[in-house]
Structures are given as structure tokens and as C-alpha cells.
Amino acid sequence: MAYELTDKDLLDLATGAALLGTGGGGDPLIGRLLVEQALADGCKVRVLDPDELDDDMLVIASAMMGAPTVVLEKVPSGREAVAALRRLEDHLGRQADAVIPMECGGLNSMIPLLVAARADLPVVDGDGMGRAFPELQMETFGVYGVPASPLAIADERGHTAIVATGADNHRTEWFARALTIRMGGSAYIAEYPMTGAQVKRTAIPRTLRLALTLGRTLREAKQEHRDPFDALIDALKQTPYEHGQVLFSGKVTDVSRHVSDGFTQGHALIHGLDSTGTMRIEFRNENLLATVDDRVVAIVPDLITLLDADTATPVTTETLRYGMRVRVFGISTPPIMRTAAALDVFGPAAFGLTQPWQPLEEIAN
Known part of the structure; x- marks a missing residue:
């Protein structure tokens, strides 16, 4: 059922x-502030359930593209993502x-909420990743037959471009990544134009x-002095x-992090406080x-999230620091993300990992 988001929800x-x-997808604080201003x-943020979409509606995906660390220094104005949407609409000849x-x-x-409000x-209450992934082809939209192209991209200076690569989603990612780097390491995109039926x-x-x-759940558990991790x-x-x-x-004892090829990449080491060994986290944005x-x-595509041990606040890869005391929390992915076709696109091998995927609920115990 359709509903409207308020500033209290954000x-x-x-x-x-x-x-x-x-750990990735960018710090939501910046996006939240932009939506609050809208x-x-x-402006209003109206949310539609996927089942409420007419089959012939045109739906366009919206996002920031680039290294999350860059966004901390190159804060968006809020106009960039709307400009990308308008450029793609012009290219398609349809709103x-x-x-x-x-x-x-x-x-x-947050970026799609901002676009929805300003435009x-x-x-639509749904997405193509069920988490965050670093590359454009790593979406269930693409896994199940929707092309990412044509894609529109915009920067903070008002520059826009169209990437048209047909059904080759990897090439869409490759070209858009190059443009993002030339636009300063972060940009805003409109992509995967599709029908309501495809959504x-x-x-x-x-x-x-x-x-x-x-x-x-996290907020209420802390307010009621319950264990937030048990509540999750x-x-x-x-x-x-x-x-x-x-x-x-x-405790975080080492963080190695650098921006390369448009991604924030590296690893973190966490030493167990109760002598349980050392955990190593590998990340590429996420x-x-x-x-x-x-x-x-x-292991990917299952979710690996770091949270502050005392406050249960999620910690992003760009804010992770030496000395932080954290809990590492794992979440299993839904079935649509565990098919053979999905694992071919965003399973371990897609990131160059040699370890095979195994369900979190089986290997973590």
C-alpha cells in the first residue's frame, strides 16, 4: 500500500x-539532510509498493556513483541527480x-527520495541490490534481463552525458565509471529505464x-534498554x-584504505577482545x-556490517578508524539474490575472491 515518508521517518x-x-553506499547523513530540506x-516523498505499479509505467533507477570517501569532500547540492533524470527523460523522449x-x-x-521529492x-519501495554493491551491473534488474543502458550521468557543474551500450551492462559500468572519475570521483546517475512489469x-x-x-528496531531497543543486536x-x-x-x-587494530579506479578499497583488522583471534574484513566500497x-x-553477497559495540550505530568503510570497538553483524540475503544467475553477477568470483560462496547461516556457526 502507498504511504508517505515524513521527516520523522528519515x-x-x-x-x-x-x-x-x-559499509558502503555512501554516508546516508548527507542524503538525509538533502531530503529533510526538500x-x-x-516537497513530498510518496512511496509506492511494487504491486501498485501499472505494467506500462516508466520507472528509472537513481543513485550516486563513485567512491564514498569522495562524497565527504565533494558534498552534492541536490540538483545533480535530478539533472541526470531529466537528461535521460530527454534522451528517451518520455517522462x-x-x-x-x-x-x-x-x-x-536517500538520493532516490530526493529525486522523487524534487521531481x-x-x-518505488524496492531496489536492485538488496544491499549495496560497487558496480552497476551488480543488480537484480540486470541479472533478470533489464539493460542498464541508456544511462545518464551528471556532476555538480551541470555537465551531463548519455552512455548507450545496448544490453552490455559491464560496458555501461566501464564507461560510466570513467566518466565518474573524470567528474571528480563521484557523480549522479539515472539508469535501468524499465516498465512497471519489469520492476x-x-x-x-x-x-x-x-x-x-x-x-x-535499533532505536527502540536502545531507548528501552534492550540488546539492540538481539532485537535485530x-x-x-x-x-x-x-x-x-x-x-x-x-577492537579495530588496522585499517588500510585507498581510492583506486573509482572505488574505496582496502581491508580492516579487528582483534577479539576475549582472545577469540583476529577478523579480517576485505572491502571494495562495501x-x-x-x-x-x-x-x-x-562472504558476498551475504551482508557484512560493522556496528559500534556500544551504540549499535552502523560504521561505513570511510569512517572506520583505529581503536573503534565494533561488532560485526552478518545478514543472509533473500532467495532472489542466491540463484545461480545472481551469483554469477555478484557472487565472490565477480570480485576476484577465490573462496566459494556458502550461505551465511551455514558457515558462520
């Missing part, structure tokens, strides 16, 4: 999106009927509501993600692999 939504962002200006998040994690949970369009067939449904629920585990049981668990607790003394305990 903090919970941002917290849940940071959790689902698995609401203060009288969008709705926008949809490319991913439900971090900043990219007076509804936003219903390929999207991971109701992930905005999921993020809102998880953020609210219970909340996830009622969703298609089903399984969540604390994988490790410890956390991809968690090992404890070389034993795999979680």
Missing part, C-alpha cells in the same frame, strides 16, 4: 540503510512515472520499508532476509569477505 530509514549498506521546502533506488544501502537509499514523482519481476521488493523497520536478529526473522547474527566482537584466522565466516 533518521530511522538512514540508520537501517547504513546497516544494509554493508520536505521543509514543501518517468516513478523512480526506484538502485540500491537500498547508505547514501543511495514530484513517487518512489515487479526483477526488483527486491519493500526494501525501503525494511530499512525503516531495522532503523526503528528477531526483526530479521520476519523478513525475506530471515537470518542475522553477531559474527565477531573486537564489505565483501570476513575471515577469522583465515576461516571464512561470511
Whole structure:
């Protein structure tokens, strides 16, 4: 059922999106502030359930593209993502009927809300990643037959471009990544133009509501002095993600991080406070692999999220620092993200990892 987001929802939504962002997707704070300003200006954020879409509606995915660390220094004005949408509409010769998040994690949970508010369009409650991934082809939209192209890209200076690569989603990513680098390491895109029927067939449904629920769960648990991690585990049981668990607790003893090829890449080491060994987290914008003394305990596409041990606040890869005390939390992905076709696109091998994918609920125990 359709509903309207209020400014009171945004903090919970941002917290849940940071959790689902698995360390990446960009810091949601910047996006949340932009959406709050849009609401203060009288705009509205209307959310449509995928089942409410007419089959012939035009739906366009919206997102920030680039290294999350760059966004901290190159803060968007809020106009860039709308400019990308308008450029793609001009190219298609048709106006969008709705926008949809490319991913439900971090900043990219907020950018589509901003576009929807400023363009007076509804936003679809769903996305193409069910978390955050670093590359454009890593979406269930593409896995199940929707081309990413044509794609429009815009920067803060008003420059725009169209990338038209047909059905080759890898080449769309390659060209758009090059443009993003030339635009200063971060840019804003409109992509995967599709029909309402295609959305219903390929999207991971109701992930905005999921993020809102998880953020609210963390807030209420802390207010009521309950264990927020136990509350998260219970909340996830009622969703298609089903399984969540604390994988490790410890102190961050090393962070190696650099921006390369348009991504924030590196690793972190976490030393167990109770002498349980050392966890290593590999990330490329998002956390991809968690090992404890070389034993795999979680691997992409399942979610690996770091949270502050005391406040249960999600920690992004660009804000992770030496000395932080964290808990590493794992979340299993829904079935649509675990098919052979999906794993070919965003399973471990797609990131150059040699370890095979195994379900979180089987290997973490």
C-alpha cells in the first residue's frame, strides 16, 4: 500500500540503510539532510509498493556513483541527480512515472527520495541490490534481463552525458565509471529505464520499508534498554532476509584504505577482545569477505556490517578508524539474490575472491 515518508521517518530509514549498506553506499547523513530540506521546502516523498505499479509505467533507477570517501569532500547540492533524470527523460523522449533506488544501502537509499521529492514523482519501495554493491551491473534488474543502458550521468557543474551500450551492462559500468572519475570521483546517475512489469519481476521488493523497520528496531531497543543486536536478529526473522547474527566482537587494530579506479578499497583488522583471534574484513566500497584466522565466516553477497559495540550505530568503510570497538553483524540475503544467475553477477568470483560462496547461516556457526 502507498504511504508517505515524513521527516520523522528519515533518521530511522538512514540508520537501517547504513546497516544494509554493508559499509558502503555512501554516508546516508548527507542524503538525509538533502531530503529533510526538500520536505521543509514543501516537497513530498510518496512511496509506492511494487504491486501498485501499472505494467506500462516508466520507472528509472537513481543513485550516486563513485567512491564514498569522495562524497565527504565533494558534498552534492541536490540538483545533480535530478539533472541526470531529466537528461535521460530527454534522451528517451518520455517522462518517468516513478523512480526506484538502485540500491537500498547508505547514501543511495536517500538520493532516490530526493529525486522523487524534487521531481514530484513517487518512489518505488524496492531496489536492485538488496544491499549495496560497487558496480552497476551488480543488480537484480540486470541479472533478470533489464539493460542498464541508456544511462545518464551528471556532476555538480551541470555537465551531463548519455552512455548507450545496448544490453552490455559491464560496458555501461566501464564507461560510466570513467566518466565518474573524470567528474571528480563521484557523480549522479539515472539508469535501468524499465516498465512497471519489469520492476515487479526483477526488483527486491519493500526494501525501503525494511530499512525503516531495522532503523526503528535499533532505536527502540536502545531507548528501552534492550540488546539492540538481539532485537535485530528477531526483526530479521520476519523478513525475506530471515537470518542475522553477531559474527565477531573486537577492537579495530588496522585499517588500510585507498581510492583506486573509482572505488574505496582496502581491508580492516579487528582483534577479539576475549582472545577469540583476529577478523579480517576485505572491502571494495562495501564489505565483501570476513575471515577469522583465515576461516571464512561470511562472504558476498551475504551482508557484512560493522556496528559500534556500544551504540549499535552502523560504521561505513570511510569512517572506520583505529581503536573503534565494533561488532560485526552478518545478514543472509533473500532467495532472489542466491540463484545461480545472481551469483554469477555478484557472487565472490565477480570480485576476484577465490573462496566459494556458502550461505551465511551455514558457515558462520
